[in-house]
Structures are given as structure tokens and as C-alpha cells.
Amino acid sequence: MANTIKKQVVLIVDDDPVTRMLMTQSLTSTELEIVEAASGEDAIVQFSLHKPDITLLDVSMPGMNGFECCARLRALPKGAECAIVMVTALDDVEDIEQAFESGATDFITKPLKWPLFRHRVRYILKANRTLQELSLNKNKLAKAQSIANLVYWEWDFESEFLECSSDMFAMLGFSKEINLTVRSALKKVHPEDRTKLIIALKQAVYEKQSYDIEYRIIRSDGSVLFVNERTDISFEYGQWRIVGTLHDITSRKQSEQEITYYAYYDTLTDLPNRRLFIEQLETAIASAKRHQAQFALMFLDLDRFKYINDTYGHHIGDEVLCQSAQRIRECVRDSDLVAKANYDTDNRVARLAGDEFTVLLDDISKVEQVAEIANRLIGAFSAPFFISEKHLHISISVGITLYPDDGHNVQTLLQHADVAMYHAKEKGRNNYQFFSESMNNYLKLRLEMENDLRIALSEQQFEVYYQPQYDAESMAIVGLEALLRWRHPTKGLLTPNYFIEIAESTGLILGIGDWVLMQACRQVRQWQKESGCAYRVAVNLSASQFTQSYLLDTVRKTLDETGLPPETLELEITETAMLKDTAETIPLLFSLKKLGVRLAIDDFGTGYSSLSYLKNFPIDTLKIDRTFVEEIVTNSKDCAIAQTIVQLADNLQLCTIAEGVETSEQADILRKLGCAEFQGFYFSHPLPVPQLSLLLEH
Template sequence: MDSQSLYTVLIVDDDPVTRLLMKQALKDPTLSIIEAESGEQAIKLFSEYLPDIALLDVSMPGMDGFTCCRQLRLLPKGQQTAIVMVTVHDKAEDIEKAFDAGATDFLTKPFKWPLFAHRVRYILKANSTLRELSLSRSKLAKAQAIANLIYWEWDFKHKTFECSVNLYQLLGIQNTSQAISFKHILRHIFPDDRPLFKQALRRAIQQKHAYDIEYRIQTDNGQLFYLHERTEINQDFDGWKIIGTLQDITSLKQSEQEIAYFTYYDTLTDLPNRRLFIEQLETAIARARHKQHSLTLMFIDLDHFKHINDTYGHQVGDALLCEAAARIKDCLRDADLIAVSKDKDDRVARFAGDEFTVMLTNIDNVDVLANIAQRIVAKFEKSFDINGLNVYSTVSIGIAIFPEDGDDVQALMQHADVAMNHAKELGRNNYQFFSAEMNDYLFERLQTEQDLRQALKRNEFLLFYQPQIDVKTQRIIGFEALLRWLHPVKGLLGPLTFIDVAEKTSLIIAIGEWVLNQACLQTYQWQQQFNNNWRVSVNLSAMQFNQQLLLEQVGRSLQASGLPAASLELEITETAMLKDIMETIPLLTALKEMGVGLAIDDFGTGYSSLSYLKNFPINTLKIDKSFVDEIVDNPKDAAIARTIVQLAENLGLRTIAEGVETLEQVEMLTTMGCQELQGYYFSKPLPVGEVERLLANGNELKKS
């Protein structure tokens, strides 16, 4: 221990970060700090250093804080040391257990660091003083002041009673020579607590019955104090006497209120939290069931909140959540909102993260509910001005109604959540009412996701290949690899039934890597088997294209398969390429330098910005099927196709038209100068075996 240190502090916590922060907060030359990461180590260090105070975490692996506290009290100096239990705020029962284990005081996490250091020093000083007082009864008055104790005595004969000076101070009486009566005290007792005090005093007078009560005192300036009064009634040679002590427990009550607040309220937005809201919802459902009224539950989720949080930081994210809470509450205060609960603060809660809930009672009109939801949606279409930033975050809202959509808390919450997820599926920035059909649809999507997670492990995916035809030679020059899923129950599934789910769950990354590996390997085998340098086109999803490991994946696939880079063409949508141009150009350039071909898939259906054609190292423009379908009968589609072909020719790019199904389309595209064709007119997508039979027959296609 440092010779200059006055006190030794023992910090016991299994979390090194918490210990470091506590140590930094208590940094003071008068304090010598030692650390323990477990209860066992704390007992060892306690015996060695005999600390003045121990800050003891409740929840630790192995020996918990309560057990450790009891063990410390048995050690030498264990009764003289202040032991402060540190507990999380939502476990109020830990406080009672702490005192039962012998704790001096408690602190709650998370700490308010500036107050933390002051609180520890206060406990240190108070404990030191109390130890001194235990050795000298002459310091009793000081001990009473520290403990906020007030002493009084009454002989049952006079109207006034004797008391210590601090009662005058508490009541704001300047003249300490003035006698104080019970009538004087009664005038200061909070009106709601006067009946309790009168009853206790009456029993003391009439039945000589001691009492132990709590009540509130209100001073002349309106300040409120909580008091704990304990009495004893004795008889001596002067007759009966009642002796009482008053203790100011205001700080304890405030701590209890803080614990209750942290348990039931969100400290960021000051809204009820999930725990309180569920309790309120249970009560509201029981009342609605009894009175046969309706009840509406809304789940509100901020769209793209994670992206905002990651981009601008948690400070902006927290500010956005506070502003969002205010906007939701404002929408429910509008004058035309009728027949809703009077307890406005109880209607809105922060349920979790970026999710809020709204409870509306006794509104039977669906149009009114829709109007409220639309009002909230419209409110969030305006930007948030946060620290000089214009931040946009729309909302997706799910609505479930009691009792139609659920007759208990769990069902109602689940169905409101289902409706909210459906709103997100429909593009966000909207609201949806729950329906059984919606539930079935989302259940099916959830089942698809679960099956997808097993599909790769079970080797259920396979590739079909659709031939791509050279217009001049009418022979196959390559294939587009198309994913299929051989589902164990539903049979062979096309990508439209599962790709959307795969992309939304990020499973597309692993699936896309498998497709790339398999397509390269299969094409190389065909090249070797049939002595022909066919290429293979592989579609990349936007998520694949935007991930950092794409370049490495392509390199690994080419190296593992032996396929020449020139035989691989990656098809990328316009939307994916234009998401982040600053990253797209270097990535495309690196792929180009590797020797891989690059094609814009579905050209003309996305942004169609001509500037990127100049800057991006593209090889091929792929004319979308939507333009090919009506190319013969619709002059506008024909003009678009012709423009794409001419544009590609002027830029030195290849063109390939997909979805070709008729001879007329073939002839028209050939006349336009399109170089390659793909579609059912030549061949549908084929499994590996049928492709090999086709190639074995001399690369000839039987026209449809």
C-alpha cells in the first residue's frame, strides 16, 4: 500500500473492462486500489491487504458475490470493512439478498461515473466514521447526523415533546428554542400519509403500542422527505414515555424509484420498455375481454436503422431513436385521434432496439386505425436533422387486432410482428394489417429459409445450362449456368422460388460460391472431353458483387477447376454495379485484368446510365427478355433492342439477347446485328447429362 494512501479499495469483478473503468474513476492519490477477478481471489487478497471497502460484483462465475460477501464478513476486519454489492438495474431482488449477505450498501449498473467516485468516497468516509463512533459513545450525535437519525421523546403529559436539533432543520424551523407539538408535525405530514400517522399515535396513547412506520414530510418550501419512524414505550418513575427515532430515508426511496425506473423504462427514450409494455398489454387484453372491447397492437420498425448506426455512429443512432419516439407520440396526440387510452405515455413503448410498439384501445373502425398508421408513415418520410446531418429512416408497421388476430399477448404480438415483416417484404415505408394468408406466406418463407440452410450440406443444389448461340455459325459458343434446387419434398425448384429468401438471409454468398465453383469445374471438364473452348456465364447477386472476397473467390474457382479465365463470364446487374461506383470500378478492373469476361445482365431495365459504359470495363450487353418478348409486334421494344445493339457496336461490345422463342425474333435480332442468342427457340436449360448428349451429337441444336 502506498504510504500516502488513506484508504485501500478492493474491486472484485470478472470483467477486466469494468475493473479498468472503475479504477480510472477512482484514480486518486488517497486511494490504493487492488483488483480481483473472482470471489476466491478476493478472499485471498482481502486477508492480505485488509481493505477499507470492497466493491463486489453480484454475478461472477464460480463463487457469486453473495457467497463472497458472507465469507469476507467472517475474516479478520471483515465486520469493519464496507462491502458494496454491485448489481444490474433490472434485478431489484438482488438488493435484498445483498443486505441479507451482510452488504453495507449497493450500486447499480450501468454506473453514472461522475457520481460513482463520489458515492464510493462517501461510503468510505461514512464507514470510517462509524468505526470511530463504535469506539466512543461520546460521538453519538455525529453518528446520528451521518445516519440521518432524529431523536425525540414525549412524556404523554405535555402538548410538546423534546427532540434533537436536526428535526428543526428538517422542518425548516429557525428558532430551536421553540417547542414542537404533534399538531405542528401533523401540519407537515403529507396529506395522504396523515391517517397512518394518526392511527399509529392513537394506539400508542391508548394502548401503549409502539409503532414502526414510514411517511412523508413536506416542508414549507414544498420539498418532500421520506421518513422512517421507530418508537419504544417505557415506564419509569416519572410515568410512561414514548421514545422515537426518525431517519431520513429519502435517498433510499429515490434509489428504489430509480431501480423501478430502470426495470420498467427505457433510459434513452424515457418510454416504457418491453417488460412494462407486456404487463400493460396483458392488463389491457384482460380488460378488453371483460368489457368485450377491441384492442389494437402496432409494431413499428425503423427501416435501415443498422445502416445509419454503422455509418454515422451510435450517438446519431441514439438521437434518431429519441426523435423517432417523439414523432410517434406526436402522431397519437393529434386532435382527430379519438377513442384512445387516456394514458398517452403508456400507449407507446420502445420494445427492442429500433422497434417500437403502440397500443390503442377500443377503436373498432379500421379506417381510423389505417389513418393513424398512415400518419406515422408520413411523419417518418421527412428527414431527421441530427447534429447537422439530414438522416432518413422510414418505418414499417404491422397491425394486429384483439380478438380477431389473437386472444392473448403471445398471439397478438406474434401476428403484429408477422404483419410488420410483411410490410418490409413489400418494400418498407408502409403498414400492413395481419391476415391468415399473410401468416401462411411468411411461414412458408421461414420454412424455405430453414430448408435452404440445410440444402448445401445435403448437396440438394444442381446446375442447368442453357446454350448460347453464335448468330453467324448457328453453333453453341457457351452456356449460362442456372441454379436449381432439388427439394426433398417439393421436387425441382427454379430460382424464383428461393433466391429472394437466400439474398435476404445472406445465404446467397455460400450458394453463389458453390455455383461459381461448380460451373467452372463442369465447363473445364466439357472443354477437355470435347476439345472445345466453350465459355460459361455465371450470374452474381448484388450481395455477392458487393462483398470484399469476390476477387479471391473467382481466383480460387478458376485455379481449382483449371478453367481459363477467358472462359468465364460474370453477369452483373446494373443496380449492383451502381451501388458504390468508387468500389465497383477497381473491382471490375481487377476482374478484367484477371482475364474474366464481364456482362451487364438485363441491360435497359435498371439505371441505364450511359456514363458507366464508358468507365466500366464491360465486354457484353445482355438484352433483357422483356424487350425480346414483344420485339416483333411492339415498335418501341424493337427500337430499344436496336438501340442497345447499335450502342454496343459503337462501344466495341458484344450483345446477346435472352428469351428468344420464335423464328421471327431470331430473324429480327439477326437483322439488327445482335451477335448471340439464347432462349427456348434453341434450347431450354438442360441438366448436365442432356447437355453432354447434345455435345456428343456434334454441337447441333434442333430448332424448336
């Protein structure tokens, strides 16, 4: 009967059924049996029934959380042998420490990278199985050594020669014909371990104290063996004798090293992982505190790495990470600062997570030294990556903190380095920034503003103001531009300049933009009914809205719900947003035109200003930016630019609207140039609904 291989059991614990399903699909194979649990309580039941080899345990669950569940599982039968991996979106050092304190073997951070997830679980299973085998072998070895000599030797403390088994010669690499002495045997011991063995032998000779130690032997062929030596001392027939046994534990040591590697190193880049990095940082802090020294922590992040993964696939992204790790290594290895470190320079570089790397620099005397290395790192990424016949350009943003100026513990230094790196991103990427308290305060204010924005959207703190657009000849109101305002509970009425960038970066602009579109169309439709005039309403679209596939459905739904005639809705788009991805832009613009809405280019002349797209895009209106209107009376160049835009629009049968008209002189010149419509403070400021209703009545 053929032997069947016992499947390894995987217990997946997560309250989210979608996550459990995706994990199960990723791990499904003939070698594994998958068991699921939807809560901590259910996990204890399933663990007792199936006794899994590995448990993937979600941290954040209702009822019993992952930390408590982990501690409970460890107390069950086979709980000590099972590998328990915490699956968490938490990234704080304290959470990670709590995971290991509760008994976790390792942790995996969310969101999960599915191509790597299956391999990670397989490697942890392999390491855990090796650990179990080592434990079993150790017990067998202890029993075997108690009843038999494996490789043995004897010494009477007086002669210089050793009596030993024939296998002892083969282990040391000696010929059996020679007489083995204590001195010649000691020469085979690794120089770093020799002192330890000599001390043990002296205690055996003078104090009659047996020993059990491990050390390395260098064989004649240069190979290294790890051996365990156990001794027993006896007094027989008036003479002291010591008997020792040697056991080759090289394979066990190699397995231990492999387990250590999986626990402390990133398998993709061979760099230290977060766990080892945190230990190194703690050691660096203790050493710097003891010697009153200063060190630097660099936090590196690859710019737009997500675009590489999404565009070319994770296999290309993984190769970028490997090559990036190598470039960082080479820069750090070449540094005089790091060359003075007390341990392997490669260990000064770590992969923290994803596309985030860290560098520790010892014994800093001048900030200029750190800046020089930061410039060297940025320069190392100036050359393109050549992967799968593709030239990929990647840059890095670097945040730098100094101990003790910027923090005295792991959590603070990491947080401040992350803040500095984030600031480098805001400065345009591909640069480095040192941490400062003002930078930290700025980030706190940003986070407060982001939280306030979320509250504002849910509590409807936003308002829509309207600025009239006038016909240049009749001076009648023909259109209204909808402008967002935020009535902040403590800061008063805010214009978009204060918050729009945060709304864009957080994705809140999508919800805000949809709300503005609905409010503006509903209000202008009411004015149309009351006045009998077909007022046009202009609504600005952000770059984020314009790239969303649901924009077309959103506009169609808004028109249907409000009853606004499509030809009286004008969507304003900047040149930058319009030309970001023309392959998607052109079909979207034509689809919007089919709905009957008008399209305008906002701030025309300040973006790409490429005339070629005007013939391909179904545009109705060009809005002359206020920068060309401000000095149109005194600056002939601004006047010439405005004239060119008007003539261009006229030749292409497009309408022109001048923004920012603040004086009668500006209006007169623009009227003479042929501009069709005006908008600005000279005619009217943006007004709330009640005031604009009065204006329209008169």
C-alpha cells in the first residue's frame, strides 16, 4: 500500500468572509487542508478539533481580539507547536510587540500582497516543521548519548596524547596513523571558539568540573563543523580521567540559521526585516545613550512605486525592489560613516515594508555628512532600471531624523522620520528632508483638517456660492459659476484654497464634488423656473473626478434628478487634468457631449497650452486665466496673449470668458479684443443663494 503524505492544516481566523475566501483561494493546494473560523471563540473550537500546523489570525475582530485569542490558543494542546501568524493592518511598534508578547510566531501586514502571501505561509510552515524536527531530534540525541559513545575520546590528564575512536580522526580530518594530542586537537578548533574550550578544559583539569559546550571545528579541507562536546570526569584505579563525546550538529545549526533568516530577514531582498531593524534601532539608541553619541535614521520610500506594480505587474515590482535594495546597499557600503560601524554594513540597511527602506548611520558628528549620503542615495536612483527590456525611472524620497535631537525611543524616531519623508513627497519627491518640529506641527494640522473635512461632508457644513458671468455686449447675466465654501464651526467661512489640496490627496474630493454638482444643478434649475431664463451653470471638476469611470453616470443621474437642461450645464476642466491620459480623456469627453452638456477649459494658457488637443477635444469654451487679465491694461504682453486666445477661440468657433475682471478698464480692453463674457469682482463677488436670488430678481 502506497504511503500517503499527511496534509498540513491551515486555520484561517477572520471576521470578514471576503478576506477568508481570498486567503483560502490563495492557499488551496493538494498539500494543505484549509479550516476557517469567523471569530476568536470559533477559532478555539476549530483549533481543538483540527490541531492546525499554522493559524492565520486577524487582530481586529469583534468580541475576542487577535491578541487574546493567540494567548488562549497557546494554552491548548499542540498550541505550543503551532505557528501563529497575526494578520494586521496595525503598524505601530507597540502593536507588534503586543503580538509577540501574546505568543505570535510572526505577523503579516494588510493589505495582503497575494503573490507573496502564499509563499510567505509556505516558508513559515517549513520553518515551523524544521523547528519541530529539531526538537524531536534533540530528545533522541540525548537518549542515544546516554547509552552509547558516538565519537569519543579519553584523556588521563597526565599524558599529552588522546585515546579516541576511529571516527574522531575522520571528523577532525586527521590520518589514523598519527598520534592525536591535546595541542593538535585544539588547533582544529575555530580561533573564535578556542578560548572557550581551553577555559572548559582547565576547569576540568584543576577543578574536576565536567562541561557540555558547543564550538566549531575547521577541517583540513577548510569546511566548518559545529560540534557538541559533553564530558564526564571519574577517578579510577588511583587516576583521574576525562571522557568526552562529540556530536556533529552542523545540520541543526544550519536549520537554526535558516529559521533565524526567515524570522529576521526579508526573503525578497535579503535585507533585515522590520523585526530585526527595530532590535537594531533599540541597540543603536542604547549605545548612543551610553557613549553620548549621535546617530541618524533615514526613511526611504520609492516614488510612485504603486504605478509600477499596477502597470507592469508585481513580478516587475519585485525586481525593482531587489535592484533598489542593491543600490541602497552600495551607497551605504561606500560611506565612510558606515564603514566605522561595529557590525556588518549590510545590516545598516533594512526593508521596513512594501517599498519602504531604512538606513542607520552611526557616530554622526556633522549634519553635512548625512546630507552627503542622502544626496548619494538620490543620485543612485537617477539611472533607469532595466528590467524585462523596459527602462523604468524610479526616484526616492528620504526623511531623516537625528538621535537624540528628534527623539529618544524607537516609536518617536520612526514617526518623525516618516513625517520628514512625507514632507519630502510634498516638496515634489526625489529629495530629502530633515525632521523639524514645525514639520510635525504642520502634519498634525493636516490630519486635523482631514478629520474636519470628513465631519464637514457628513454634517453638510459645505455651501455653494455663485459668481455671475456677464455677456460682454448686453451686460446681462448669462451664466453662474458654482464655487465651494466651507463654513467651519471654529474657523469661519473657508475658500477652497485652504482645504482643496487635502481633499484631493485623501480622495474626499470625490464625495465633495458629487455634492457640489447636485446642489448647483438643483439650485440653478430653480432659478431657471422662477425667472424663465436659461441660465448656464459652470461646475469645476477636479483631476480625481475626471479620471473616475463613474463620472458619466454621475452627470447623467444628476441631470435626471434635477431636471436641469443638459445644454445649461458646463463642466470646467483644467488643461493638466484633460491631458493626463488622452486615451481615456477623449472617449469620456465625447460621451459627456452626447449627454448635451458643455465643456470648458479652465485657466487656459497656464497648463500645457498645446494647441493640438483643441482640434481633437469637443470643447465649447476657453476661460482666460486671471493672470493674463490682472495687468492687461499696463502690460502689452498680457494684452497680446489675451488677444491671441480670443482670436484662436473665434477661429475655432469657441466661446471665451475672462476671469478676474476687477476694473472697467480691463473690461473695456477685453470687450475691444472680442471677448464674449466677463466674470470678476468688478461685476459681482461670489454670492450665497439668498443674495444672488435678489440680484437675479433685479
